[in-house]
Amino acid sequence: MEGVKHIIAVASGKGGVGKSTVTVNLALALSAQGYRVGVLDADIYGPSQAQMLGVAEGTRPKTQGDKAFYPLEAHGIQAMSMAFLVNTREPMVWRGPMVVGAFQQLLNQTLWDNLDFLLIDMPPGTGDIQLTLSQKVPVSGAVIVTTPQDIALLDARKGIEMFRKVNVPVLGVVENMSLYHCENCGHEAPIFGAGGGDSIAEEYDTTVLGRLPLSLSIREFADSGQPSVVSEPDSAVSQTFASMARQVAGSMDQAPGKGPTISFSD
Incomplete structure (x- = not known):
């Protein structure tokens, strides 16, 4: 894509695992x-x-x-979202082709300004938008977000398998909500397993990029528009995102530089 060196898809097999929170904090850590x-x-x-x-x-x-949009800027990064174009208080009652068309417009008509990394916050699942992305642009790699819960891991496997089918390398797995951390007493418990x-990293010969706790502050900072990496740059959570950013950036030095090819078989 013009104006973009590397495209990273941040994905999950299911919703509610913190994919968007990981995306924004990883982007800010790279910045x-x-x-x-x-x-x-x-x-x-x-x-x-x-x-x-x-x-x-x-x-x-x-x-x-x-026919073209300039991305908005926030916290030093460029951003484009459907939320910038419609009233977010109204539901998008659209069928699949309309959604894919809107995604293609956002993808192809945004005038990105000399980016090293474009992180794409993918919708949950393995459907139209994931396939469209793989067909239309050379994705450098994918980051899979999951929780330790068995049900979430089932869906994370589907996400990994999908990217493997379209020849997009999986850069690693982010285990979100790995521990519950009580900010009053300091007690920690793996409530999701x-x-x-x-x-899952061992099964698919990839790596765990980082583990994030189930923490009230992560949610509060994201909801307030001041994600953890901005609000508490020296915290343990922000340092985890910094480590994840270094691993993602480092993996681009080893990337083959070849776009994906769609190839399916039974």
Whole structure:
């Protein structure tokens, strides 16, 4: 894509595992390390990056003629989302082809400005948008977000298998909500289970990029438009995202530089 060096898909097999929170914090961690970073919110039905980046409701991007948008900027990164184009209080009652068309417009008509990394916050599942992305642009790699819970791991496997089918390398797994951390007494408990990230990484010959706790502050910072990496840059959570960013950036030095080819078989 013009204006973009590397495209990273951040995906999950199911919703509710913290994929959008991981996307925005990973983008901010890459930016803090000196990279030019953008975020594309590909969740057409439920865009959340506008709120997480602190973009005021009703803010609209500038346009170039009738066919291109300039991304908005927040916390030093470029961003584009369906939330910038519609009233987010109204549901998107669209069929699949309309959703894919909207995604293609966001993808192809945004004038990204010399990005090192474009992180795409994917919708949950393995459907139309995932296939469209794989067909239309050379995706450098995918980051899979899951929780240790067995049910979430079942869906994470589907996400990994999908990217493998379209020849997109899986850069690693992020295990979110790995431990519950009580901010009053300090007690920690693996309420969603333990070892899930390690098992799926071993099964698919990839790595666990990082483990994040189930923490009240992560949720509060994201909801307020000041994600953890911005609000508490020296915290343990932010340092985990910094480590994840270094691993993702480092993996691009080893990437073959070849776009995916669609190939399915029984």
